[in-house]
Amino acid sequence: MKKHIGYMVLAAALVSVPLLNTGCAVTRGQQSAGRYIDDKTITAKVKTALLRDSQVKGTQVNVTTLNGAVQLSGFVESQPEKDRAGELARQIEGGHQVYNNLVVQTGRAEDNNTKVKVDTDTHDKSIDVDVDKK
DSSP: OOOHHHHHHHHHHHHHHHHHHTTTTGTTTOOOOOHHHHHHHHHHHHHHHHHHOSSOOOEEEEEEEEEEEEEEEEEEEHHHHHHHHHHHHHHHHTTOEEEEEEEOOOOHHTTOEEEEEEEEEESHHHHHEEEEEO
């Protein structure tokens, strides 16, 4: 009888061990608290460098860091601005990789300068439309 109770207690203990190990972010391959702080520090350093640089509009660039990998996202006005942002991010100590996912805006400001000429003759039923684009 005592052996039977001993086996049941042992079995219950063995069954409960996996339950104690689940639910922790570290055991599921996510960040530890120290790595999270390191990533936040890298993000702050990259964002500060972008805001201090005169070539890059740092307010338009989003910076995300996960396990030392830095991702830049958002919109910039030119390819040199995109390249400069990536260069600044690579210079920050602690960042292992930089994913420059910035998008260069194209042509939206030019489309607003479209001129439309409409020639309407009240005697003629047809309408001629001439569109000149700069």
